[in-house]
Amino acid sequence: GDVIAKGGFFDGRIDINGLALENTSARNGIGDIHFQAYRLGIDQYFTMEAPFARMSASGERGFYNLPADLQYLTARKELPALYSLSDAAEDRNCGHYDFRLETGDSRKLCSFLLPGLFIAEGSSAEMEIGDNGDMYFNVDSPLLAYGNNFLRSANLSLDNFDDALRLLLEGENIRLNHLDMSRPRINLSADSNNFALGLNFERV
Numbered sequence: 001g002d003v004i005a006k007g008g009f010f011d012g013r014i015d016i017n018g019l020a021l022e023n024t025s026a027r028n029g030i031g032d033i034h035f036q037a038y039r040l041g042i043d044q045y046f047t048m049e050a051p052f053a054r055m056s057a058s059g060e061r062g063f064y065n066l067p068a069d070l071q072y073l074t075a076r077k078e079l080p081a082l083y084s085l086s087d088a089a090e091d092r093n094c095g096h097y098d099f100r101l102e103t104g105d106s107r108k109l110c111s112f113l114l115p116g117l118f119i120a121e122g123s124s125a126e127m128e129i130g131d132n133g134d135m136y137f138n139v140d141s142p143l144l145a146y147g148n149n150f151l152r153s154a155n156l157s158l159d160n161f162d163d164a165l166r167l168l169l170e171g172e173n174i175r176l177n178h179l180d181m182s183r184p185r186i187n188l189s190a191d192s193n194n195f196a197l198g199l200n201f202e203r204v
Helices: 066-078 107-113
Strands: 003-006 009-022 027-040 043-050 053-060 097-103 117-119 124-129 135-146 149-159 165-170 173-176 179-182 185-191 194-200
Touching (some): 027 107, 066 135, 066 165, 066 185, 107 117
Antiparallel strands (some): 027 043, 043 053, 053 097, 117 135, 124 135, 149 165, 149 173, 165 185, 173 179, 185 194
C-alpha cells in the first residue's frame, strides 16, 4: 500500500512485513508494522500497530497548526515577557488534537536507535487539546533507563488548567550518576510572567 497527500490531508495504508534494522552492533528484527492515515471532515487520523508500540492520533486540519497552538497555549500565553511586543501572544482559536501511544517490547528498536536506552513495556503517553484551549499531556512508565541511570514508576504531567501552566515529574526512585533519590518530585509552574520551580524528595 501507499499513502498519498491530497488537499493538505494524508490518506492510505502502509504495511511493512518483517522489518529488520542493522547497525555495527547487531541485526535487530523489529517485526511487522501497519500504518494507516485517513480523513474525516476537517480532522486527520493516524493509526499504527507494531510489536514495539501502538499509536493513534487525530488533529484538526492535518496538524498544520499544532506547533503554533502548543506554543500559544504554553509559553506565549503564560510567559509573554519572553517575547518582543510585536511577537507577543494574541488571542487565537486553537484546534483540537488527540494523541495516544502505548509501548510494547521496544528493546530491539531502542538497541538500534540508542544502545543503552530502555523503555518498559506498558509505558504510555497521551495528549489532549480541546476546542476551548484546555491542554493535557501525560507520560507513565514502570521504568525508564539509560545505561546505569533510571527513573522507576515515572509520571510526567503537563496541563494549562485554571489559566496557569503546570508541570509535574515524579517517580518512586531515581538514579543519576551514582546519586540515588527516593520519591523525587519536580514541580514547575508559569502564570502571568511568574515562573516557579521546586524539587522535593524523601531521602538520598
